[in-house]
Amino acid sequence: MNQRIGIGYDVHKLEKNANLIIGGVKIKSEYGCISHSDGDALxxxxxxxxxxxxxxxxxxxxxxxxxxxxxxxxxxxxxxxTLNIITDFQIINIDCIVVLQSPSLSPYRERIQESLANSCKILKEKINIKFKTEEFLGFTGNMQGIKAIAICLVEKKYSQKIEILPPATP
Ligand SMILES: [Zn+2]
Known part of the structure; x- marks a missing residue:
């Protein structure tokens, strides 16, 4: 069995007047992420x-x-x-969910897909992104934070080594 699956989850705190970056794409928003990195939860x-x-x-x-x-x-x-760490594997597909109350992210879907696909060196069609709100509930609902969940399927690359068997003895 050469296929394997993995899950990822991340949360970042939102604050006013900070940059909001999702999947490498800058989003026009009143709130953004304060983080050690660029706060790109997705x-x-x-x-x-x-x-x-x-x-x-x-x-x-x-x-x-x-x-x-x-x-x-x-x-x-x-x-x-990360791709340099997983050289034995190739990515089959990635599906993800971004949970943010506002703004609506659907106008950015294509750009986010393209941005992630370029960095993963895979076709855009292999990345699916879903946008959700949590209906004003909890920390995403009151704009305290953004949440992202991702799932990925990979396949182990076949070894190019060809085993040479000894000749069969009669
Ligand atoms: Zn993070």
């Missing part, structure tokens, strides 16, 4: 789903938030670096 969830599928721990293990090197880093760069 990209972080996608990274964790990919790492999880490949049995490679989590985002904090490779890119610790305490490391100054990753301060304000574009999270798509982290996603690109």
């Amino acid at each position: 990209t972080h969830a996608v990274i964790d789903a990919i790492l999880g599928a490949c049995g490679k721990k989590d985002i904090g293990y490779y890119f610790p938030p305490t490391d100054e090197k990753y301060k304000n880093i574009n999270s798509l760069k982290l996603l690109e670096k």
Whole structure:
């Protein structure tokens, strides 16, 4: 069995007058994320789903938030670096959910899909993104935070090594 599945989840705190970046795309919004990195919860969830599928721990293990090197880093760069960690696998598809009360993200769907697909080096059709609100309930409902969930299916690449069997003895 060469297929494996992984899940990722992330939350970031929202504050007024900060940048809101989702899947590498800047969103026009009154609220944005305050974070060590660029606060891109969707990209972080996608990274964790990919790492999880490949049995490679989590985002904090490779890119610790305490490391100054990753301060304000574009999270798509982290996603690109993640591909160097999972070279034995290829991504089959990724499905994700972004939970944000407002603004509506559907006008950005294509751009977010393209942005993530480019960084994952896969076709846009292999990434699906769903946008949800939690109907004014909880921390997403009152705009305290944004939440993202991702799931990823990968397949182990076949080894190119050809086994040469000894000639059969009669
Ligand atoms: Zn994050």
